[in-house]
Amino acid sequence: MTTRSDSPPSESLRDRIAAELTLARKRSVRLTEAVDDDDLVRQHSPIMSPLVWDLAHVGNQEELWLVRDVGGREPVRRDIDDLYDAFKHPRRDRPALPLLGPAEARRYVSTVRDKVFDLLDGIRFDGSRLVADGFAFGMIAQHEQQHDETMLATHQLRAGPPVLAAPAPPAAAVQVAGEVLIPAGRFDMGTSTDPWALDNERPGHPVELPAYAIDAAPVTNAAYLAFVADGGYADPRWWSEPGWQHRCSAGLTAPMHWRPDGAGWGYTRFGRFAPLVPDEPVVHVSFYEAEAYAAWAGRRLPTEAEWEKAARWDPVSGRSRRYPWGDEDPTPEHANLGQRHLAPAPVGAYPAGASPLGVHQLVGDVWEWTASPFLGYPGFAAFPYREYSEVFFGSGYRVLRGGSFGTDPVACRGTFRNWDLPIRRQIFSGFRCARDVRPDETA
Incomplete structure (x- = not known):
C-alpha cells in the first residue's frame, strides 16, 4: 500500500486505490498466465468456473461499477453483461457460453482498467455514498482479490504438472x-x-x-x-x-x-x-x-x-x-x-x-x-x-x-x-x- 503522509487526504486515498487495484491485477495475471490457453478455457471442476470466465468477470464488474456507474462513461462491452452475470449462469454451465477467449479477455480487462485509472485521476471522493472514501474502488479491489482466491482454489483442483510455486x-x-x-x-x-x-x-x-x-x-x-x-x-x-x-x-x-x-x-x-x-x-x-x-x-x-x-x-x-x-x-x-x-x-x-x-x-x-x-x-x-x-x-x-x-x-x-x-x-x-x-x- 502506498501512501504519502505529506500529501492531501484525497491524494493518499488515490495512491492507495491505485496500489490495491494494481496488486489485484498482478495476481490475476499471475494466476491466468501460469497455464496455457487450453487450461484457461477448461472447466477443472463442475463447481468452479473456467479461469477465463473469472478473468473477464472481474473486468465486467469493474466496468459496471466504476466505468459506467461511478464514472458515467460509455460502456466498453455492454454485449457481454449477461455472460458474466454470476446469478444468471451456474458454474457448471459456463463453459458452454460464448465466452471471450483468452486473448480477447485480456484485452477487455486491460481496456477497462485504463479507463478506471483515467477516472481515478480526476475523481472527488465526496458526494454519494458509493464514492465517499473510495468505497466503490475498494469494493472492486476486494472483488478481484476474492476471485483471485477462487482461481487459486481452481488451480488446486487442476490436474497436471505443477505451475505455481x-x-x-x-x-x-x-x-x-x-x-x-x-x-x-x-x-x-x-x-x-x-x-x-x-x-x-x-x-x-x-x-x-x-x-x-x-x-x-x-x-x-x-x-x-x-x-x-x-x-x-x-x-x-x-x-x-x-x-x-x-x-x-x-x-x-x-x-x-x-x-x-x-x-x-x-x-x-x-x-x-x-x-x-x-x-x-x-x-x-x-x-x-x-x-x-x-x-x-x-x-x-x-x-x-x-x-x-x-x-x-x-x-x-x-x-x-x-x-x-x-x-x-x-x-x-x-x-x-x-x-x-x-x-x-x-x-x-x-x-x-x-x-x-x-x-x-x-x-x-x-x-x-x-x-x-x-x-x-x-x-x-x-x-x-x-x-x-x-x-x-x-x-x-x-x-x-x-x-x-x-x-x-x-x-x-x-x-x-x-x-x-x-x-x-x-x-x-x-x-x-x-x-x-x-x-x-x-x-
Whole structure:
C-alpha cells in the first residue's frame, strides 16, 4: 500500500486505490498466465468456473461499477453483461457460453482498467455514498482479490504438472496448545466506521456473551488424523443427520486431497504430493466434517460472535480492534495472507499476530468454519446491491472467518465475513473448537 503522509487526504486515498487495484491485477495475471490457453478455457471442476470466465468477470464488474456507474462513461462491452452475470449462469454451465477467449479477455480487462485509472485521476471522493472514501474502488479491489482466491482454489483442483510455486511458510516460532478462556461480557461486533467494510459487516452492534473457551490455534493435521484413525468417518454418533447423509452419499473418508501414503497419509497441493505436516492447520474440510470432529473431541464449533470476540476484543481497553494484534494493517510477521505461501503455516508461526488473550492465527492460514448461519446483523441494509450478501441469508449457508493463505489483506479484517454451503471443501477451510465453561472455571 502506498501512501504519502505529506500529501492531501484525497491524494493518499488515490495512491492507495491505485496500489490495491494494481496488486489485484498482478495476481490475476499471475494466476491466468501460469497455464496455457487450453487450461484457461477448461472447466477443472463442475463447481468452479473456467479461469477465463473469472478473468473477464472481474473486468465486467469493474466496468459496471466504476466505468459506467461511478464514472458515467460509455460502456466498453455492454454485449457481454449477461455472460458474466454470476446469478444468471451456474458454474457448471459456463463453459458452454460464448465466452471471450483468452486473448480477447485480456484485452477487455486491460481496456477497462485504463479507463478506471483515467477516472481515478480526476475523481472527488465526496458526494454519494458509493464514492465517499473510495468505497466503490475498494469494493472492486476486494472483488478481484476474492476471485483471485477462487482461481487459486481452481488451480488446486487442476490436474497436471505443477505451475505455481512459492516459498514455504515460516516454521513455528512458539509452542501453542490448549485453549483460552474468554470472559463473559459485552463487545462490539461488526463495524459502522471501516470505510471499505462491505454491507454484511455492518452495522456495528453490541453483543453480550457468556464466558467460553476457544482453541488457542486451529485444529492441526495431527489432531484431525486422530479422528480419522479412530474411525470418525464411520461412526454416525459424531455427525449431524444432514452431515451423515452427506458423508455417506459423497463417500467421504478423509479431508479433500488426502490419500494414504504407505503407513501414513499425504496430500496433493497444487500438483505436488507430500506427507502430511503434523502441526499445520487441517485444510479442505467441510462444515459437516468440522462439526463431526468437534463432537468427537467433546467440544463444538464457535459461534460467529465467539470467534469475533476472540479475534477483536481487547480486555484492557474494552474496545474491539480491527485485527487481533491491533488496528494496523497486516504485515508478513502478523499473518499468512496474500498467496505469499501456498500452504497454511505451522501452528505457532505468527506470535506477533496473536490476540491480547493469546489466541493465535485467527487471521490467515485457513478460513475457519463457525456454527452460525449467514444472516444480516440488526439494522442491516443492502449496499450497493442485494446480490452481494442479502440473497444468501438463511440457514443454508454457514459463516467462515479469518481468511486463508490465499486471501489478500484488502479482503480480510476482523469483521470480514465469508460464507459457503456446509458441504463445500474446495475452499481453503479449516476450523478451531470451542466449549461452554462452568461457573467455577471463571471464578
